[in-house]
Amino acid sequence: MKEISDMTKLKSSVIESSESNRWIDAKEEWTIVCQYKSESLDHCACGHAIKNVVYIYNSLTDVHLKVGTTCVNKFKTISLKGIKANGDATPLYYIDESHDNGVITTWEYNFIRSIWGFKKPSPKQNVIKIKIYNKIFKGLNIK
Numbered sequence: 001m002k003e004i005s006d007m008t009k010l011k012s013s014v015i016e017s018s019e020s021n022r023w024i025d026a027k028e029e030w031t032i033v034c035q036y037k038s039e040s041l042d043h044c045a046c047g048h049a050i051k052n053v054v055y056i057y058n059s060l061t062d063v064h065l066k067v068g069t070t071c072v073n074k075f076k077t078i079s080l081k082g083i084k085a086n087g088d089a090t091p092l093y094y095i096d097e098s099h100d101n102g103v104i105t106t107w108e109y110n111f112i113r114s115i116w117g118f119k120k121p122s123p124k125q126n127v128i129k130i131k132i133y134n135k136i137f138k139g140l141n142i143k
Helices: 006-016 023-029 092-100 106-115 123-138
Strands: 030-043 049-058 063-067
Touching (some): 006 023, 030 063, 030 123, 092 106
Antiparallel strands (some): 030 049, 049 063
8 A cells, every 4th residue: 555645645734724625726825823943743734743843824714734844845935034043933913812812821921022032042941932832832723
C-alpha cells in the first residue's frame, strides 16, 4: 500500500479547512498569525513533527492551522518575512481577546504586553512567554 505524501496531506488539510475545494484557490485564503518555537514537538498539518510552529488563519472559515516553516512556503502568498526577528508577531487582538475571555490571567496579560516587541527576551522571560502563547493558542480553534 502506497503511503500518502506530506504535500498531499497538507493540501487535504488546507482544502478541508477552506471555502475553496481547489488547492490553487484555497491557499490564497490563508494569512500568518504568528510563528514561535514550541516547548515540545508539535505537528504540522502535513503530519510532520515540528518545533518551529507557524499559525495560519483563514478568515473565510474562521479556522486556524499549525504548519511548519517548510510547509508555509508552499503557500507563496504568505511569507515569514513579515514576522519579527524574535517571532513575536502575535497580533495584540489575540492577546487582548484571550485576556477578555479568561484564557490568560491579568498577570500573564500584563507580562506579555510588557515584553511584546522586544528583540530578545531573557531566557526566563522566553520560557514564560511560550507557556502563555501555548495557552492563547489552545483557546483558538486550531487543528
